[in-house]
Amino acid sequence: MSNLKSLKDMKLAQIDSEYPYGKDFFETMGLPFAKENCTLQQYISNIDTILMEDLGVERADLLEQFELFIEHMRLVKEGNDLQVKSITILGGQNKEGIPEKLILQMRAGEIISIVGPTGSGKSRLLADIEWMAQKDTPTKRQILINGKVPPMEWRFSIEHKLVAQLSQNMNFVMDLTVFEFIKMHAESRMVENVDEKVREIIAYANELAGETFRKDTPITALSGGQSRALMISDTAFLSGAPIVLIDEIENAGIDRKKALDLLVQKDKIVLMATHDPILALIGHRRIVIKNGGIYKIIETSQEEKNNLQRLETLDRMMLHYRELVRAGETLEEKPNSNL
Ligand SMILES: Nc1ncnc2c1ncn2[C@@H]1O[C@H](COP(=O)(O)OP(=O)(O)OP(=O)(O)O)[C@@H](O)[C@H]1O
Numbered sequence: 553m554s555n556l557k558s559l560k561d562m563k564l565a566q567i568d569s570e571y572p573y574g575k576d577f578f579e580t581m582g583l584p585f586a587k588e589n590c591t592l593q594q595y596i597s598n599i600d601t602i603l604m605e606d607l608g609v610e611r612a613d614l615l616e617q618f619e620l621f622i623e624h625m626r627l628v629k630e631g632n633d634l635q636v637k638s639i640t641i642l643g644g645q646n647k648e649g650i651p652e653k654l655i656l657q658m659r660a661g662e663i664i665s666i667v668g669p670t671g672s673g674k675s676r677l678l679a680d681i682e683w684m685a686q687k688d689t690p691t692k693r694q695i696l697i698n699g700k701v702p703p704m705e706w707r708f709s710i711e712h713k714l715v716a717q718l719s720q721n722m723n724f725v726m727d728l729t730v731f732e733f734i735k736m737h738a739e740s741r742m743v744e745n746v747d748e749k750v751r752e753i754i755a756y757a758n759e760l761a762g763e764t765f766r767k768d769t770p771i772t773a774l775s776g777g778q779s780r781a782l783m784i785s786d787t788a789f790l791s792g793a794p795i796v797l798i799d800e801i802e803n804a805g806i807d808r809k810k811a812l813d814l815l816v817q818k819d820k821i822v823l824m825a826t827h828d829p830i831l832a833l834i835g836h837r838r839i840v841i842k843n844g845g846i847y848k849i850i851e852t853s854q855e856e857k858n859n860l861q862r863l864e865t866l867d868r869m870m871l872h873y874r875e876l877v878r879a880g881e882t883l884e885e886k887p888n889s890n891l
Pocket residue numbers: 645646647648668669670671672673674675676677690691825843844845
């Protein structure tokens with residue numbers, strides 16, 4: 553905060569050029585923030601007394617609130633820029649208290665799948681990462697960011713949101729169109745060229761979703777797959793979060809491979825819990841969970857990658873037939889692996 557102490561002595565024009573969002577603070581209160589040749593202190597002292605009374609704020613408090621606002625916005629920007637090069641999981645214990653005995657490091661640009669039977673603890677592992685567990689969850693795991701214990705504030709702070717979670721259910725309750733919703737998010741992330749970014753996000757989401765939607769479609773009218781696609785595209789383009797956790801993407805009816813390519817392009821660390829062999833093999837490595845503990849880690853072998861191609865061919869065939877079913881066509885056509 554020390555550099556903020558001098559805010560009051562800065563000229564308004566200088567504040568405007570260093571913190572372009574600063575004027576919003578005053579303008580939303582109905583206080584014009586012209587680029588006058590006076591310091592912030594002078595500007596606040598010169599605000600009409602009746603206006604100050606109407607606002608119900610003391611001059612000293614106004615300055616303090618402004619300083620807090622600038623600090624908050626600065627942290628949001630810093631959080632956006634924070635680089636996560638690695639996450640490390642220090643093993644804890646399984647459901648029976650047997651130690652995991654492992655150190656697993658994951659680097660930016662990696663996709664890691666998490667596999668294991670229902671109830672084995674896949675979501676728990678994702679939750680440990682999201683919460684940046686410090687031996688204080690049932691698994692007793694510890695998570696390091698860039699090889700270090702993350703500062704406590706990151707666990708609670710919205711500004712340092714390191715983790716974006718795409719969960720199984722997305723329920724929208726707001727009465728907004730797709731464009732308004734994404735625009736609101738883009739504005740809160742303080743991106744430049746908001747409208748262009750929003751159009752880009754919607755276009756990508758439409759590529760991921762089987763059925764297209766329009767920018768003026770109400771978000772409540774989106775299908776499960778469409779809203780999932782929208783949130784994936786939104787996360788890829790807007791979320792500063794370098795870590796993306798995906799809990800079971802397979803049932804969403806979206807182009808899973810494209811979705812992952814989009815997320816990983818952005819140099820994120822992607823972890824996904826899945827039962828789907830294609831997604832499991834898209835991962836560079838997969839964590840196998842058994843009885844609440846990390847049981848083994850499998851590097852995707854060349855042999856498996858060759859199988860992935862075969863499985864993808866089968867998947868395209870299935871998708872084709874699914875489209876025929878959706879369109880009410882007959883299914884008499886012979887399966888064709890050249891699709
Ligand atoms: N190491 C552990 N110690 C204690 N409890 C655990 C451990 N791992 C997981 N659990 C608990 O076991 C339960 C099931 O785990 P979880 O929901 O993560 O399973 P899952 O593999 O995601 O299942 P599904 O495939 O059905 O989504 C949860 O209540 C979770 O907190």
